[in-house]
Amino acid sequence: MKVTAAVAWKAGQPLSIEDINLDGPKHGEVLIRNVAAGVCHTDAFTLSGDDPEGIFPTVLGHEAGAIVEEIGPGVTSVQVGDHVIPLYTPECGQCKFCLSGKTNLCQAIRVTQGKGLMPDGTSRFSKNGQAIYHYMGTSSFAEYTVLPEISLAKINKAAPLDKVCLLGCGVTTGIGAVLNTAKVEPGSTVAIFGLGGIGLSAIQGAVIANAERIIAIDINEDKFEFAKQLGATDCINPKHFDQPIQDVLVDMTDGGVDYSFECIGNVNTMRSALECCHKGWGESVIVGVAGAGQEISTRPFQLVTGRVWRGTAFGGVKGRSELPDYVEKYLRGEIKIDEMVTYTMPLNDINRAFDLMHQGKSIRSVIIY
Ligand code: APR
Ligand code: ZN
Ligand code: ZN
Structure with a gap:
């Protein structure tokens, strides 16, 4: 399918809003529609070129609220219509790290995620035959994206995605x-x-x-x-x-x-x-x-x-098992998020969100799709 995304073609250049190709979900993967996405310093750090692990071209973004649109073969833990927060720190529940009970740093897909690829070693994004890489396993600055099932925290549908998206990184x-x-x-x-x-x-x-x-x-x-x-x-x-x-x-x-x-x-x-x-x-x-x-x-x-x-990292929080309760705390008024959203804007204006951050004028800007 064709999706509108903010593409980072090269370090140090503004993001370019364009239509790119997105392949559907493969085994264990899920197609999600991003509803809102916060702009975080880590996106700016990678875009600046100072991040030694930055890979271009890419679609940045890692602080989103989204809805499941389609599930790939073998996916059992989420369904079409579920509301989810994408996780740059997944939770497989089976690796040595998850089983240790001592850390949230699941390593199940660390190697491919670090290379900007899905777990099977390929990218779902492309343009004119050229691969565009994933970022932090999330790539939230696109209308739609594909994520591994283990990188999605299913949350209460009552929560506004344009606020709880910030639980995907900074607030948590x-x-x-x-x-x-x-x-x-x-x-x-x-x-x-x-x-x-x-x-x-x-x-x-x-x-x-x-x-x-x-x-x-x-x-x-x-x-x-x-x-x-x-x-x-x-x-x-x-x-x-x-x-x-x-x-x-x-x-x-x-x-x-x-x-x-x-x-x-x-x-x-x-x-x-x-x-x-x-x-x-x-x-x-x-x-x-x-x-x-x-x-x-x-x-x-x-x-x-x-x-x-x-x-x-990520506050030591295991995303799939603990983030749903953070959402409940927000719904009960125990965590304040609304006040953290200083600006909202459409994807077209995303470069302004980076400018506001660099000028120290925003706590968070949130892109609304
Ligand atoms: N002493 C005290 N405060 C400082 C100093 C300093 N030397 N330098 C900067 N600050 C303050 C800034 O004035 C600002 O209010 O630190 C705050 C940093 O806030 P943000 O730039 O909004 O950063 P934030 O999104 O909170 O992230 C903080 O965590 O994830 C990382 O990459 C991110 O390293 C960054 C950090
Ligand atoms: Zn972040
Ligand atoms: Zn794991």
């Missing part, structure tokens, strides 16, 4: 980092570095976990009002202090925070986030993605004296 990543990865206990003191979509979601996670003190840190004070509305108890701008921000935080909290979350992707703030943790037990979680080739540093004594440094 921030909340999951707090609830799944750090497992913050009630009464904890928490520091959150960076108040974009991820950090604001981490604040929501800290509220759900009943953290007592939630300290939000950003160099852009425009972010503070919304952070407070969501439940931040203190907002601080590192630029207002002569000392390193970790020292400020340690002074504010009688020795350091119980948990910190780096939601910027900057290796210097990753160090600050570790070093503001309380001696003996403080844990820091890296959520932001640093540029290719960058390295983190600290004095090992920080770890010897009991601080813990860890990281998380």
